[in-house]
Amino acid sequence: MTIPVFTVFSGHTYRPIYVERLQRMLTRHMPADHHLTVLCDAATQPAVANLGLPHCRLEERGLKGFCSKIQLFNPDLTGTTPFLYFDITLVVRSSLEPLLHFASTSKFDVIGVRDWNYPTLNSCLMHLRPGAATARVWQSYLEGENHGTPGPNQNFIYRVLQQHCPETIGFWPEGLVASYRELRKKARHDPSTAEQAHLAACVLKFHGRPRPHEVLSPWRHPSQTVLKHPFRPDLWSYLADDIHAHWC
Known part of the structure; x- marks a missing residue:
């Protein structure tokens, strides 16, 4: 069907x-x-x-x-x-x-x-x-x-x-659809829990900013990436590898 x-x-x-x-x-x-x-x-x-x-x-x-x-x-x-x-x-x-x-x-x-x-x-x-x-x-x-x-x-x-x-x-059962912004927020203080939630999700939702293409090129969109967390470069392109693997 x-x-x-x-x-x-x-x-x-x-x-x-x-x-x-x-x-x-x-x-x-x-x-x-x-x-x-x-x-x-x-x-x-x-x-x-x-x-x-x-x-x-x-x-x-x-x-x-x-x-x-x-x-x-x-x-x-x-x-x-x-x-x-x-x-x-x-x-x-x-x-x-x-x-x-x-x-x-x-x-x-x-x-x-x-x-x-x-x-x-x-x-x-x-x-x-x-x-x-x-x-x-x-x-x-x-x-x-x-x-x-x-x-x-x-x-x-x-x-x-x-x-x-x-x-x-x-x-939907909790966790199958995860918010990118919520995962990134969690990763600031508890990266291990954030990673578990990320791996459990089959879908990531991007609401508001940043958008997927902005995560992949943070320096082109600094107001939504670099300047959001100026002292946390690990968050500028958070989950970029995963996004590139599945979205590109």
Whole structure:
């Protein structure tokens, strides 16, 4: 069975190479046949077409950047088959079998990462089982429900599900998806524990800065690397070897 996989490439923040490298990592580490579709806007569509990847034009609806991700819950766009979603800012470093096994045996319709900093669902890597719960998220957006968020972001998704169908929300097993920033923070004081957490993760999430290409070239991006830890050169290019091995 071929697993549908989606990613969103919207705006000008990231270069097309991020999409291309995600495709390579999925090819290496997805233990089953899969089909990656890139959801893109008008600004990024030519770049995706040049990569030769299957893509689908996002509807405008006033959705920009990360807010475009809400369209994953539109059944007219993603269909009725359960699927995976990956941010383009992920580094897949080992087999995704543990995630696939958890998703296939889970009762939850929406599975995401338990956020590292806030009591919410982080939507960087999700498994969605289209149905009443996912359709409710899309309908809530169309109806303009107010959930105290600045836009239809991951907090909006989580709060809609909490209000209407909380039993459908699940989280990946702890540690399978690790935050690069949290690992680097831990490595400042407890490098051994940080390394154990790093090796246990099959996916690294880069949120905010630095981005993977900045870690690989810290002197080109000093404000996000060197100047963050001026007296800790071991942190300037933290996990660069691992990133180079799996992301490049």
